[in-house]
Amino acid sequence: QKEVEQNSGPLSVPEGAIASLNCTYSDRGSQSFFWYRQYSGKSPELIMFIYSNGDKEDGRFTAQLNKASQYVSLLIRDSQPSDSATYLCAVRGGYQKVTFGTGTKLQVIP
């Protein structure tokens, strides 16, 4: 079982729709969780991080964490073509180890 799993996609949504990205993790002791956006050939940029159960909202983005079920999700409301990128989920576990999933490619169709 991989430590962090994401659906590789591509996930296609029409412009203005809600995009839902999911991530599951195996280590129950994981402490904090990150969502990054990465454009081709560029370094990942942080969208949000979350460490408490529940929802965390920032503009068009909402991160949801459910530690009992070991999943974290990212919702993007009013999706724009500029949101088209690969979204990486990362999990911070014991000894400060930070592990990434393989990423989900999002395509927003104008």
Add this chain to the structure above:
Amino acid sequence: DGGITQSPKYLFRKEGQNVTLSCEQNLNHDAMYWYRQDPGQGLRLIYYSQIVNDFQKGDIAEGYSVSREKKESFPLTVTSAQKNPTAFYLCASIQGQTLTGELFFGEGSRLTVL
């Protein structure tokens, strides 16, 4: 401005040569990381360090070595034992003692073996 500086941005290597990638941060972060990314793939952890003079192997450490002699510096050496070193290498750091720490990345180093 605080941040992470990686150098060089592009590097070409002949087979059999060792190369060292530099990573320097002025964020006063405790923990530092090296990741490798292949085309169309996610980030795979090579090595990480929580504090000075201590580091741990990640998931793909074979053929790589690191040192952490100073808090702000975490260089990565790609040795000749690494059979397929062509990749995009990313350095990152985080404030180690808090759950609210954000993981910051450098701009990356792209290594090509000729």
